[in-house]
Structure formats: structure tokens, C-alpha cells
Amino acid sequence: MIYAKMMFGGLGRRGFEAISAAMILTFAVSIVVTGFMIVAGSRDALLRAERADRPDVVHVKGRYNRALFETPRSGNLPPLTLPVYEPLVAAEAFANLASNVLVLPRQSLLRNVVTANSFLNTYVFGIEPEREAQVSRFSVVQGRFLRPEDENTVVVDQASARALGVGLGDGIAIRKADGFDLKVEIVGILDNMNLHNPPPRTVDAPALDPDASFVSSGIFVTLRTSQVIFGRTTLTDALLVAPSADRVPAVVDQLHHAFRLEPGVFVTERYARFRRKVHDFAASLAFFLSVTGAAAGLSAFLIIRLLHDVYAERRQQLAILSALGFSPARNTLTLIGLGMAVALSGAIAGMLLAVLFAPRQFAMPSLMADLGSVEPRLDRLVLVLIAGSSALAIGLGLTPTVWRLTRHTLARELADPAP
Amino acid sequence: MNRAGFAVLRSVSKTYRRGPTGIDVLRDISFSVAEGEFVLVCGPSGSGKTTLLNLIAGLDRPDAGEIIVAGRSIAGLSLAAAARYRSQCIGFVFQSYNLLPQLTALENILLPMIPRARWDRHAALDLLDRVGLAGRDAHRPPELSGGEQQRVAIARAFANDPSLILADEPTGNLDEHNADLVRELLRRSCREHRKTLIMVTHDRQATQWADRVLELRAGSLIDPED
Numbered sequence: 056m057i058y059a060k061m062m063f064g065g066l067g068r069r070g071f072e073a074i075s076a077a078m079i080l081t082f083a084v085s086i087v088v089t090g091f092m093i094v095a096g097s098r099d100a101l102l103r104a105e106r107a108d109r110p111d112v113v114h115v116k117g118r119y120n121r122a123l124f125e126t127p128r129s130g131n132l133p134p135l136t137l138p139v140y141e142p143l144v145a146a147e148a149f150a151n152l153a154s155n156v157l158v159l160p161r162q163s164l165l166r167n168v169v170t171a172n173s174f175l176n177t178y179v180f181g182i183e184p185e186r187e188a189q190v191s192r193f194s195v196v197q198g199r200f201l202r203p204e205d206e207n208t209v210v211v212d213q214a215s216a217r218a219l220g221v222g223l224g225d226g227i228a229i230r231k232a233d234g235f236d237l238k239v240e241i242v243g244i245l246d247n248m249n250l251h252n253p254p255p256r257t258v259d260a261p262a263l264d265p266d267a268s269f270v271s272s273g274i275f276v277t278l279r280t281s282q283v284i285f286g287r288t289t290l291t292d293a294l295l296v297a298p299s300a301d302r303v304p305a306v307v308d309q310l311h312h313a314f315r316l317e318p319g320v321f322v323t324e325r326y327a328r329f330r331r332k333v334h335d336f337a338a339s340l341a342f343f344l345s346v347t348g349a350a351a352g353l354s355a356f357l358i359i360r361l362l363h364d365v366y367a368e369r370r371q372q373l374a375i376l377s378a379l380g381f382s383p384a385r386n387t388l389t390l391i392g393l394g395m396a397v398a399l400s401g402a403i404a405g406m407l408l409a410v411l412f413a414p415r416q417f418a419m420p421s422l423m424a425d426l427g428s429v430e431p432r433l434d435r436l437v438l439v440l441i442a443g444s445s446a447l448a449i450g451l452g453l454t455p456t457v458w459r460l461t462r463h464t465l466a467r468e469l470a471d472p473a474p
Numbered sequence: 475m476n477r478a479g480f481a482v483l484r485s486v487s488k489t490y491r492r493g494p495t496g497i498d499v500l501r502d503i504s505f506s507v508a509e510g511e512f513v514l515v516c517g518p519s520g521s522g523k524t525t526l527l528n529l530i531a532g533l534d535r536p537d538a539g540e541i542i543v544a545g546r547s548i549a550g551l552s553l554a555a556a557a558r559y560r561s562q563c564i565g566f567v568f569q570s571y572n573l574l575p576q577l578t579a580l581e582n583i584l585l586p587m588i589p590r591a592r593w594d595r596h597a598a599l600d601l602l603d604r605v606g607l608a609g610r611d612a613h614r615p616p617e618l619s620g621g622e623q624q625r626v627a628i629a630r631a632f633a634n635d636p637s638l639i640l641a642d643e644p645t646g647n648l649d650e651h652n653a654d655l656v657r658e659l660l661r662r663s664c665r666e667h668r669k670t671l672i673m674v675t676h677d678r679q680a681t682q683w684a685d686r687v688l689e690l691r692a693g694s695l696i697d698p699e700d
Contacts, residue, residue, distance in 0.1 A: 057581050057588070064576025375572045378533060379586045380561025380634070383553045461553065464535070466528035469572070 061372075061389060077401045080361075083354035084405025084441070089413045090347025091440055092431035096416075097340050100429050101333065110300040110329035112190060113307055114252045116292035117143035118319040139163045139178070139254040139270075140291040143320050148313040149293070156306055157296040159186045162281040163254055164291065168274065169228045169236065170219045177215050177260050178273035179229060180250075181281020190251040190294055193275075198223045198243035205277050210243035212272040214261035229274070232286030239276070248272070252294060300326055355448040358398050362452025365397070366390060373460060374469045387457060394449035402445045406433070480509040480670050481530060481638060486539030488525055499525045501693045503539070509637070512664060512671045514680055517690035523674040526690065527640050530672065531564050532556035544637055561589045565631030565669075567660070569643035571623040573615040579626045580611035586633045601629035605659060621652030628659055632667070639664055641673040645680075653677065 117140040140163065149158045162181035167174055184201035193200055193210075201210050209227070211219075221227055223244055228236035246263075253269040256262070264271040282288050297306045303326035314320040373386050416430045488500040499522045507513050515523050528534040529541060532548050533556075541549050544563055551559060560566070565586075573582045583598040602611055605625040607618075615623050624644060631639055641660060645653035661683050664671040673680065681687050689696040 057577065057584065060576050060581070061574065064574075372574060375574065376585070377553075377557055378531070378560065378566055378568075378572070379630075380557050380564075380589045382557045382589065385589065464528075465533040466525070469533070469568070 058389070058392070061376075077361075077397060077404075080354060080357055080398075080401030081404040081408060083350060083357060084402050085408035085412070086405075087347060087351045087354055087444075088406045088409035088433070088437065088441060089431065090343065090350060091437040092409060092413055092433055093429060094340065094344055094347065095434050095437055096429045096431040097336070097343075099432070101336060104332070105300070105329070108325055108329050109190060109251065109296075110324075110326040111297045111303060112251065113295040113297065113303060113310065113322060113324045113326075114292065115144055115295065115310060115314070115320060115322050116252075117141040117290075118321070119255070139165060141319060142285065142287055142289040142291050143317060144290040144293055144314075146288065146290055146293075148310075149295070151313060152295070152306065152309055153298075155298045157186065157189065159183060159190065159294040159296070160278055160290050161187075161292050161294070162278060162285050162290055163270075163273075164281070164285055165258055165260075166274075166284065167230050168215075168219065169230070170221055170225075173219055175215070175218050175261070176258055177218075178254070178270050179281060179284060180273050180275050181278040181285065182275060183278050184275075190296065192247075192249040193245055194247035195243045196246035198241070200243055201275055201277055203277065205242070206280055207237065207239045208242045208276070208280075209239045210245060210275045211241055212245040212248060212261070212263050212274075214263050214272045215274060216241070216244055218261040227274075229284055231284050237280075237284055239280070245275075252292070254292075300329070351444055354401075355444055355451075358401070358445070358448035359452040361397065362394050362449060363455060365393065366453060366456035369393075370456060370459065371469065373456075374465050377460075377465050378469060383461065386460070387453075390453055390456065391449065394453055398445045398449050402441055406441065409433075479506065480511070480544060481507040481672070482540075482542040483530070484540045484542075486526075486529060486536045486541060488522070488529065488534070488536050499693050500529070500536075503693075503695050505688060505695060507670055507672060509670055510664075510668045512661065512683065512685045513673070514684035514687045515672065515674045515690060516676060516678070516681065516687055518676060521690040522693045523676075523690055524642055527642050527672065527674050530638075531566055531640050532559050557589070561586065561634060563637050565634065565636040565639045567624070567627050567631045567639065567641040567644045569646040571615070571620075571627045571647075573623055573626060573630075575615050578612050578614055579607060579618065582615070582626055583630045583633050586630060590634055592634075598629075598633065601632055602626070604663070605629045606655075619652070621648050621655060624648060624652070624656050625659060628656065628663065632663060632669075635667075637670060639669050639671045641671065641675075643675055643677075644673065645675065645677050653679075657683065 119139070120141050142162065146160055152158070160183060164179050165176060166179045168177050182201070183203065185203055195210070196213065198210070201208070216222060219227060221241060223241055225241050226238050227241065228238055231237050248263065248271065250270070253271070256268055256270045260272065262271045276284070295306060295310070297303045303324050307322055307324055310322045314322065369390070376386055377383070410433055413431045416428045418428050483506070484504050486500060486503040487498070489496045489498050503526065515526060517523050525534065529536050530543065532551055536549050539549070540547060546559065548556065548559055574585065577585065579602060580598055583601055584593065584595065587593055599611060602608060605628055607622060607625055610618065610622065615626070618626065639660070644660060645656050648656060657680055660671065660673070663669070
């Protein structure tokens with residue numbers, strides 16, 4: 056009680072000033088906290104966009120040959136190989152890439168699939184299941200997904216299974232390149248899939264998403280099985296995952312070099328476009344951050360001025376306490392207690408205001424609204440920033456008084472009236 | 475009474491610097507005070523009386539010389555050590571009382587006990603009673619007269635049972651009646667508790683109660699007995 060009185064009692068005019076300043080401080084801090092929350096939310100939006108865009112992924116694909124798609128429209132295919140992309144990508148070309156670049160080889164082709172009562176044009180994808188799962192998402196509703204050691208087993212999507220009239224554990228025949236059928240067993244059924252860099256959808260085939268312009272269904276087999284069906288080892292396409300997005304240009308350079316003699320192979324990446332988007336977003340964010348920084352600076356200045364005035368008022372009291380045997384450390388703690396109470400009450404009140412009234416979400420006013428909406432949030436970093444700036448302001452406000460008390464003699468402080 | 479012992483000052487000098495010029499406030503001051511002695515330091519304004527008291531209390535540092543109180547040299551104490559020394563050995567009575575206006579009379583007396591981690595409310599009430607202010611414990615300094623405030627300050631000086639009481643013009647702001655009261659209270663309290671008292675004043679009436687009177691003039695000591 057006596058400490059509370061020593062800290063807060065007898066402030067007089069300064070007490071009124073302190074209350075007014077604390078109110079202004081509350082509004083200033085609420086602006087700062089809102090700013091920091093928006094910055095934190097923007098960082099999330101960026102990370103979200105990065106996860107969705109995967110700028111670290113490079114796509115290598117063979118030439119897309121439309122002419123070959125004319126035939127399947129009849130619905131009753133002759134036993135022809137009809138690639139989506141031409142199988143021009145030799146897997147050996149990736150051997151010289153850095154070891155930390157992940158290679159996801161693919162064979163995607165269109166095939167005539169036959170069951171006891173039905174046949175169908177459908178996409179067949181040869182993949183390496185564990186690697187593919189790192190960039191694409193598959194939702195298995197029945198059975199299981201492919202395993203690396205699987206042979207002559209397939210996972211099929213619900214739309215294709217329905218069209219073929221088959222279910223889990225049934226067998227289907229896929230026509231191979233040599234004209235014979237390969238009997239395979241269905242080990243899993245997908246109700247959803249999100250294939251990274253799927254081929255364009257130009258042929259009538261069952262689809263999980265009928266409106267999609269990209270293939271949204273298919274029969275998945277291991278690469279080993281697809282090589283048997285396809286009758287060749289060259290790939291139609293491959294995904295390469297760079298260790299980080301900024302390593303993509305180097306990977307692309309290496310790929311251009313590797314496929315310089317193969318005009319039918321194309322290398323595409325999203326990194327350059329993503330970087331342009333991010334640059335625009337970062338520019339908007341930097342502007343916002345500078346406004347927030349200015350508001351933070353103003354708030355800190357306000358706290359520093361207020362504490363300086365309050366402390367100056369208290370210098371003679373501190374000198375009296377020192378004369379009565381209070382140690383410098385005990386006096387400094389009393390000062391810090393006062394500073395903490397003023398600064399933290401403003402900071403906490405401001406934080407509450409910000410949390411209550413900050414917008415729940417909004418679009419960043421920039422060219423790259425397609426990064427998604429920004430959801431302001433109060434995270435640990437924001438709390439650390441606010442606590443840090445409050446502590447810094449208290450420290451700066453306290454410094455002149457502590458400096459004076461340690462540099463000047465107590466006798467002089469006792470003789471000098473408070474300002 | 476042992477004259478050679480309790481507080482000893484040897485060749486103490488103090489100069490205040492104002493820009494390039496220096497003002498010699500104290501010059502080569504040497505004297506000693508025995509335990510339980512009542513020493514009065516007289517002299518005109520600006521003669522260095524308050525500075526002398528501040529040096530003994532460790533509120534200021536001498537430029538030269540040595541100050542020993544209760545066997546401890548205090549001239550070179552750090553801020554923390556000086557605070558500890560004041561808490562353990564010194565009771566200070568200021569001319570302008572220096573009570574904290576936001577605290578009650580009782581809380582002001584309890585204040586010096588905080589650094590000693592000794593919170594004796596009964597002792598504080600007893601001190602208040604002894605200075606004739608029983609029942610005024612809940613009053614804050616603005617609600618007390620000058621004489622009453624100085625009596626609270628005297629009670630505060632005795633709160634930690636110090637061995638040395640330093641009083642800087644304790645009657646300077648008081649009328650004749652209150653000055654007599656305060657002077658008598660200080661003298662009686664020190665005698666009863668066998669405290670050493672060094673009092674600075676230009677109040678000539680106090681000289682009749684003192685064991686010894688030291689005269690300061692322009693920073694130099696004129697001891698009538700030497």
C-alpha cells in the first residue's frame with residue numbers, strides 16, 4: 056500500500072496529465088497493434104499463397120500434341136497410344152541436378168479401359184506415389200493409396216469407377232501399347248484429388264469436377280506399371296521441387312541446359328510470376344509497416360515524454376528516499392513500477408481496443424488481391440513487439456532521471472526544487 | 475565522554491565548480507565528535523554548514539580528507555553502500571521537513587524502516603506519541619502545521635534507532651514557540667536515547683544546550699575550545 060502511494064500518490068497536475076496521456080496512448084497503441092496485427096496477417100497470406108502456388112516447383116513436359124486427340128471422341132478407341140504430352144522427357148536428363156532437388160517423374164496417357172460390361176476413355180497416370188504425395192493431394196474414400204512396391208494395382212477416382220461400374224477389389228483391363236490387355240486390381244477409390252500441374256482436359260472422360268478445364272480424374276498406377284502399359288520409359292512430364300523458391304532460376308537454367316537438344320521439351324515455372332506478385336504485396340506491406348512504425352514511434356515518444364515529466368517531478372522524492380536509506384536499486388524499481396503501470400496500462404488497453412475493433416479480414420489494396428484476404432491476428436511476435444517497445448519507452452523515459460540521480464549528488468537533488 | 479571517537483573529520487575540503495571557477499565551500503576541516511555528544515555547528519549563511527552535514531551523511535563526497543563515522547570511512551562509499559550506511563547509522567532532520575506529502579504521518583515514520591525490512595507499526599506510533607502527535611497518525615503533511623511536520627520528521631529520524639542524528643537548521647522555518655518545542659524535543663530525545671547529535675543552525679539560542687559549539691566562517695572552522 057505504502058509503495059502504491061509512493062508511486063502513484065501526490066502526482067497532482069501530472070496525475071491528470073498522466074490520465075490524459077494514457078488515454079491518448081491507448082488510441083495510439085491500438086493503431087500500432089492493429090498495424091502489427093495486419094502485418095502478421097499479411098505474412099500469413101503470403102505463406103498461404105506460397106503453399107498454394109508452390110513457386111518452388113518446376114514443371115518439365117513434353118510437347119502437347121492436339122492432333123492425337125481427335126480420334127478418341129468416337130468413344131470406341133482403337134488400341135492406340137494417345138499421350139497427353141508427348142513422351143519426350145528422358146529421366147536420365149535429371150541425373151546432373153543437385154541432389155537436394157526432388158524429382159517427381161510422371162507418365163500421363165489416355166487409354167481405353169475395359170471391364171466386363173463397359174469400356175471407357177480415361178487418363179492413366181504413372182507416378183511415384185510417395186514423392187507425388189508431397190505436391191499433390193489425394194483423398195482416398197475406400198481402400199488405400201498406391202505404395203511404391205505395387206504392381207498391377209490401381210487407384211481409381213469415384214467418377215471413373217462409377218462410369219466403369221467397378222468397385223474396390225474388382226479387376227479391370229487396360230490395353231497396353233503392344234495391343235494386349237493388362238489385368239489390374241482396384242485397391243483404392245478417390246473421392247477428391249488435386250493433382251499439381253494436371254494436363255489440360257480436351258477429351259471426353261469421367262471427371263470429379265465436370266467444369267474443370269484440367270483433368271480431375273483418372274486411374275493411378277505406379278510408374279513401373281505405367282511403363283509396362285506405355286511400353287517405354289521416357290516420361291511425359293516431371294515435377295522438380297527446388298530446395299527453396301529462390302533456387303528455382305538455377306534449377307531452370309540447369310534444365311534448359313539438359314534439354315537444349317530437345318526442342319519438344321518445355322520447362323515452366325511459377326517462381327517469376329510469384330515473385331512479381333510478392334514484390335507488389337511486399338511494397339504495400341512495407342508502406343503499411345512504415346505507417347505502423349511511425350505510429351509506434353509517436354506512441355513511444357508520448358510515453359517517454361510523459362514518464363520523463365513524471366520522473367522529473369519525482370526527483371526530489373527519490374532524493375529524500377535515498378537520504379532515508381533507500382538503495383538506488385530500490386528507487387529504480389519504484390520508478391520502473393510507475394513506468395510499467397503507465398505504459399502497460401496504455402498498451403493493454405490499446406491492445407484490447409485493437410483486438411475488439413480491428414477488421415476480421417480484408418483484401419490488400421494492391422494488384423495482387425489473388426494472394427487471398429488478409430486476416431489480422433494477434434500473435435506472439437506482435438505481443439513481443441508491443442512489450443519490447445513499451446520496455447524501451449520506459450527505459451528511455453527513465454534514463455534522464457536515473458542518470459541525474461547517479462551523476463548529481465543527493466545533496467544537490469535535495470536542494471533543487473522539482474521542475 | 476570520549477571526544478576522540480565517534481565521528482572524525484580529517485582535513486576535509488569541498489569545492490563546488492561552476493564552469494571554470496571553483497568555490498571553496500569547506501577548507502581543511504578537522505574535528506571529532508564523541509558518542510552521545512551534542513555538537514552545534516554555527517555560522518552565517520553560505521559558510522558551508524549544510525555541506526558539512528551532507529558530507530557526514532554521505533549525501534555528498536569530499537574532494538579531499540577523510541570522514542569516519544562509527545569506525546567506518548564514508549568518503550569513498552558507493553551509492554548503494556552510502557544508502558546502507560544512512561539506513562543503519564544516520565537519522566536526518568531537514569530544514570524543510572522533506573516529508574512525502576502523499577503519505578500519512580505514520581507512513582512517513584515507517585518509511586526508513588522499509589530498507590531495513592523492519593515494519594514496526596507500534597514503534598512508529600510510540601515515536602509519534604513521544605513527539606506529542608498521538609492521534610495524528612492518519613494526517614498527511616499538508617494537514618499539519620510546520621512545527622508538527624518537523625516533529626514528525628524528528629520521529630522519522632529516530633525510526634531506525636540510528637547512532638547519529640544530523641539536523642540541518644531544524645528550526646529555520648519555525649516561529650519562536652515551535653522552534654523552542656523542536657529544539658527541546660531534539661535535545662531530550664538525544665539525551666534519553668544516548669544519540670550523538672550534530673546540529674547545524676544560526677540560531678544562537680541553541681548554543682546554551684549544546685555540549686560544544688563549532689563556528690564555521692567562509693568554509694573554515696573556528697573552534698572556541700581549540
